[in-house]
Amino acid sequence: MVRQAHHERLSRKVYSINNIQSCIGDDVWCPACQSMGQIVPSGPRLSFSLGGAMPALNDDLCLCKCNPPPKLINSQTSFKEIIDDNRLAQYRQAQAQYHQAKLQNNLTSTKTNDELPNFTVHFRRPDDYQGGYGFDWLRDEYLYGTDKSKKIYFGTIENLMEEYRSYQRKELVNLSEIIQYGRPNEYTPAWLNLFSPTNQSDMRLSSVELHLHFEQSDQDTPLTDDETLLLFKCSDGLTVDKPTLAIGDALSNMTKESINLIMEQSAYQQGKTVYTSKDVPTSVTKTIIYYKSNHPIITVTCNSALSQLGTIEVFVKKNGTEKRVGLLCVYPNAKRRKAMIQPIELVAHPFSATNAYPQDYPNAIQSKLFSQVGVIAEVKESIGINLINKQIFHKNKDGKDTITTISSHQLQQQQAIDNFSKKYQHAVNNVKNVNLTPLNGESSREAFNDAINLLKVLVLLNKDRF
Template identity: 30%
Template sequence: MMSKETYVGGDIIETTGGNNLSYAKDVIENIGLQVIQDGKTNGVFYGINKDAPIISTNINLKKFLVHFRRPKNYDGKYGFDWLREEYIYPMVTVTNDNNGNPINAPTALCKNTTALKQEYLNGVVNNIKPYTINYYPAWLAIFPHTTTSQFPHGSDMHENGVNLDLQIDEIDQIISDGTEILFESQNQYLKISPKKIAISDVISSNRKSRNVNGRNINYYKLERKVNIKCTGGVLNKHEEIKVFAKLDQEKVEVGKLMVYKNNVIPKAEIVVVNVLTGGNKAQLKDDYQYLFKRQSFNQALIRAEVKVDTEFDLNKLNTNPDINNFLISVNGYSAKKKLSEIIRLYELYGKYTVPGGINSNNTHRTYLFFTSLSSGGTRGICSLNQNNVWGNSYLVFNIGLQNPRTIIHECGHSFSLPHTFEQAGNPRHVFYQGYTDAYMDYDWRQGGSPNPYSSKMYSIFKWQWEIMRNDRSLIFNY
């Protein structure tokens, strides 16, 4: 007689229609009921705390995928990036394209989805395709915690590691059958804890569902479940943490986290200049230094530090005809001209001048000018030459002084990053304006609606890390 296997609950699988009643691998103790198979007799044995052997041979590892995700309270304190589903599938209604033309249809938020997918495979040594499904790993960037002798450019920023979420996507329905999720790192400096999670811990959380491109996916989310740190040394190449599902002798790689190499930590030195032009003194956001160091460019493993905080008081120099003419005419200038004139005057009369000019290749510092001047609705502007090459300086106007995104957004331009929606100058990827949580996006959309992430735009994408790390203003020998 053919048997039929049915999931009952707990750790029990009931086989009916055959000669025996079998249990899954994990034993429920103290229930007074065990099944045994002695090679001669199948049946029910009433006993206490007797271990039941594996009876059924058709208990197979259930299929699922494991993804690393950042927790909901993420605020830029480490680099984390992954291929968002809405970037490559038409899941979000886009009202207008980047030229303002109406769309009003579900649209993938990145215009070239094939190229974007490849970004998350660049640097991956061992691509995986579990159950014939293309897998795109998330990327993590953390500073190494080292002594000076181990590595002089280490940091205590991630001394305690970072805590990440796990997202477990079902292919088969997951049951409590004794499966374990294992995490393996081959690099001695890259640590993950715990090293394994029981599947029973997974299904004890709430089962959720999401629709991806017309396909319903059931999944579990374990919040801040794993801790990852780099300690005692550096990662000389991109490293991986492999994720396996294991049941008995069956073991399948079902996930992966890529950890960005951290053996080179460039430094960005920032000169902050308060440009006084009369009226009220400009006041930059109090925690702007914290933003530079711990909520933005640290994601790209760049050590950003304010080295000079100074004033350029044009009022005290108003007897100079050049400066006096600027003070008389400045309110009629465009934002671009305001910046170019302030740079010109600072290079002539400022305290920290640069041979060859601030925006030349001689500059290994980034200049943040800020002012109480207005320029219409413009919050800030970065220098850009006729060849679409970003300069090493930018200006924050009065309405941008207290806006943390403006301070970082314009500095991102100075580190060679275009807008995420930039279409000119052969950008690496183009998204629709106002639909992402990226620093380099806008907090409003074409058509006038606000970006839903406007208060939490902390993301710098993995491919943007690489652009910034190659910027001409960075210092590598220090």
């Protein structure tokens, strides 16, 4: 068989010396440079031989005086060779091994590409959160820290996690299917409190924009844009603006960061079966990979009142396979809950009728305090009590501003004001301080009760309501 080749620039043919199958290492004549060359392979290939030599293939090179070397052109695409049975068996065995290896390689590659990534999805509120709805989650700082001085939660971690993993003392359904850090029972969902559409207003929201966070251990394969999808499945009464979200679209809006978390682990948590007085907490460090969205990604809306716990389940899907990776719980909101708020101003300045309240404080009370727990606050007109002049500033039944001065014959009311003023003299005497000095804990509760009792004596509150 004649083996021909051509030069890239001169387009001249190169002829082998023998009219038989050409093999690697054979001599070949190049008419372009008028020299004898040698056939060399153009690249790596599966090794097989004919009579002990490796056949030359199309586009192999002629190593002659030309630069660059010309490529060979095949003159025929088939060949024959007489081989014995032993070599035929070896050839067939090698062929079978080659096909098996190729099949296994393709299968492994396919399985790797089809495998669902390991990560969990968490809902988070924006950093500029100003109230208007309730949102809570298990913060890292509750569980982890760098030293004891920064520790926030001092109770049993398992009990704290159970608070977030259950509703009405029952564990949430399917929660154990969400695998975090390679283990079940580690994932804790976030909790959202929205008003139903019938109860909403500017200060009471039924739709919110939320961030998404992806979380992995440092042992998991990093997330990439590999056609993986996120599916958001909502219970009745809830919707999201993106029921399907490509993970690549989410990652394009995220910042990746690595955080080392330190957790104290008791002997029980370490899985010991024998406990002694020498058992002391040990620090456990683990590295977490976070993908945090730079701005809100998904909008959650309550379309109708929720009579029972609402959920938004998150699944990851790839090539027809799904698994659960996240959950958001939404509190029931069908029951309309109200709170009557009566602001009372205790004034300690002899020439002042009222204190300086923040602008639009009724809406501030609603959005910053009561909306988080789903309660509608009805804020009444403020009542002012001047502890020095013993005057009460309020509105009468007709809504008109009224000043009531406690006279000398109203001894019980005078005595009540004097007792209150004496007990909290440090606030009353400081005329620059228009409000009572803030108190904490039991002192705060005591001051609150004393103020309520004072208002009852002054007949400013219904005695049966408190």
